[in-house]
Amino acid sequence: xxxxxxxxxxxxxxxxxxxxxxxxxxxxxxxxxxxxxxxxxxxxxxxxxxxxxxxxxxxxxxxxxxxxxxxxxxxxxxxxxxxxxxxxxxxxxxxxxxxxxxxxxxxxxxxxxxxxxxxxxxxxxxxxxxxxxxxxxxxxxxxxxxxxxxxxxxxxxxxxxxxxxxxxxxxxxxxxxxxxxxxxxxxxxxxxxxxxxxxxxxxxxxxxxxxxxxxxxxxxxxxxxxxxxxxxxxxxxxxxxxxxxxxxxxxxxxxxxxxxxxxxxxxxxxxxxxxxxxxxxxxxxxxxxxxxxxxxxxxxxxxxxxxxxxxxxxxxxxxxxxx
Numbered sequence: 001x002x003x004x005x006x007x008x009x010x011x012x013x014x015x016x017x018x019x020x021x022x023x024x025x026x027x028x029x030x031x032x033x034x035x036x037x038x039x040x041x042x043x044x045x046x047x048x049x050x051x052x053x054x055x056x057x058x059x060x061x062x063x064x065x066x067x068x069x070x071x072x073x074x075x076x077x078x079x080x081x082x083x084x085x086x087x088x089x090x091x092x093x094x095x096x097x098x099x100x101x102x103x104x105x106x107x108x109x110x111x112x113x114x115x116x117x118x119x120x121x122x123x124x125x126x127x128x129x130x131x132x133x134x135x136x137x138x139x140x141x142x143x144x145x146x147x148x149x150x151x152x153x154x155x156x157x158x159x160x161x162x163x164x165x166x167x168x169x170x171x172x173x174x175x176x177x178x179x180x181x182x183x184x185x186x187x188x189x190x191x192x193x194x195x196x197x198x199x200x201x202x203x204x205x206x207x208x209x210x211x212x213x214x215x216x217x218x219x220x221x222x223x224x225x226x227x228x229x230x231x232x233x234x235x236x237x238x239x240x241x242x243x244x245x246x247x248x249x250x251x252x253x254x255x256x257x258x259x260x261x262x263x264x265x266x267x268x269x270x271x272x273x274x275x276x277x278x279x280x281x282x283x284x285x286x287x288x289x290x291x292x293x294x295x296x297x298x299x300x301x302x303x304x305x306x307x308x309x310x311x312x313x314x315x316x317x318x319x320x321x322x323x
Contacts, residue, residue, distance in 0.1 A: 009211030010201065010220055011105055012039040013194050014055060018215045018232040018256075022062075023053035024086045028096055036217030038103025038127065040193070043090050045112040050074035051090035051119045055109065061255055061283050070110065090116065094123045101127070105191070105213065107154065108132035113141055125149055129191075131173055139168060152191065162186070171210060176200070183209075215256075230307040231317050234299065238318050239285075248315070250288040254280050260302035261286070266311070268292030 015027025016034055028039045042055040052074065059065035063084055069077065078087045090106070097104040106129065108116060113132075120128065125145075131152035132138050142151040152171035158178055159165060165172055166186065174183070176192045183190045184207055193213035195201055201219045204212050216232065233256070240251040261280040264270055273287040280286065280301075290297070294311040301307075 007037070008205040008209065009037045009103055009191070010035070010217060011103060011191075011211060011213045012036040012217035013213050013215045014041060015039050016217050018236045021085050023055060024088045025092060025096055026086070028093060031217040032100055032102055034218035035221040036102075037211070038097065038105070039093075039217075040105040040107060040213050041090075041093055042107045042109050043116050044069045044110045045115045046070065046072060046074045046077060048073040048075075049112075049115050051116050052077065053088045053090060053093060057109075070112075090119045091122070094120065097127070098123055103127040103129070105129040105131055105152075108134060108137050111137070113137045117141060117145070120149075129171065131171070135168075142169065154193075173213075176212075230304065231309065231314070233304050233307070234309070234314070235318060241315070241318055243315075247289050247291045250290070250318075252286045252288065254282050254284055254286075256282070257303060258282055259304075261300075262302065263298060263300040263306075264288055265298045266290060266294040266296060268294035270297075 012028070012031025012034070014022035015024065016031040017023070017027050020027040020030050023041055028041070031039045041053050043051050044054050044057070045051055046069065052069065054069045056062070057070065058068045059080065063081065065080060067080055072080070074087070081087055094104065104127065106116070106120065108130065109132070110116065111134070120130070125148045129150045129152055130138060130141055131154050133154045135153050138151050138153060150170040152173045153165050153169050154173040156175040156178060158180065162172070162182055166189065171189050171191050173191050173193060176195050179192050187207050187209040189210060191210045191213065192204070195204065195212040195214050196216055198219045201212055201214065205220070236255055237252040238250050239253050242249040258279065258281050260277055262277045264272055264276060269291040271289040271291070297309050297311050297314060299307045
């Protein structure tokens with residue numbers, strides 16, 4: 001299937017997932033309101049055959065629960081997450097997408113793709129992308145519905161021969177760090193992820209790439225954003241704040257990607273629970289204690305670069321984000 005649109009598409013990664021719970025209707029609608037052309041989502045299937053939206057096979061990263069999404073029923077999943085997170089179904093997300101007439105990138109995280117296909121078939125095929133790291137799933141589905149949807153391979157490597165992939169699917173979805181000059185010639189069939197720098201988004205748009213998937217769906221909007229990118233990163237990590245007369249304690253959990261945490265510093269005394277620099281894996285917690293009267297906080301990671309925040313305003317943003 002060849003898409004005729006000339007528009008550069010910016011899709012929200014799991015919705016607007018740095019500011020709102022990922023893979024939820026709230027995150028999707030917020031991404032669209034922020035200016036995104038659509039959103040990317042992740043699909044799994046419960047034991048009773050309900051297509052639900054989760055990125056991880058279990059609930060450890062987001063909720064600290066040792067429960068696997070595909071080993072419980074839909075009702076059991078809702079009971080587990082009652083009061084913690086909305087359990088969004090694929091059907092609900094696609095209804096929202098059709099209401100907005102927006103793009104949806106449906107990433108298959110399950111071997112039960114026939115269940116996903118049945119759900120998708122109930123909606124308009126317009127502006128639907130079927131993608132997966134499981135290239136066999138994409139290939140098998142494409143044999144049944146070729147020309148109805150856009151099919152895409154996702155990967156994190158440098159393919160020896162991109163042409164082989166191009167003969168099999170409509171779009172290629174390389175992780176942004178594996179995007180090289182070979183893609184410029186086929187830009188209209190490439191949708192890289194996760195692209196979080198505005199200058200990179202602008203470059204891709206100028207080169208006429210199909211689009212990009214970003215944690216910041218408002219990157220192409222004007223700079224009057226509700227919250228900066230850097231604050232979004234920090235809000236996603238800070239899970240608790242304790243303020244006493246002589247110190248502020250921040251408890252952070254990495255929910256994004258493995259990074260090197262290079263520095264956390266201030267013009268006041270800063271104590272961290274591990275010595276920096278350190279490798280910070282997904283799911284790992286970190287405690288930061290700040291004593292004195294800081295005017296700023298600097299955080300430097302391999303994922304974000306150096307981030308500097310006015311301290312008093314930062315605490316207000318963090319408290320609002322947590323509450």
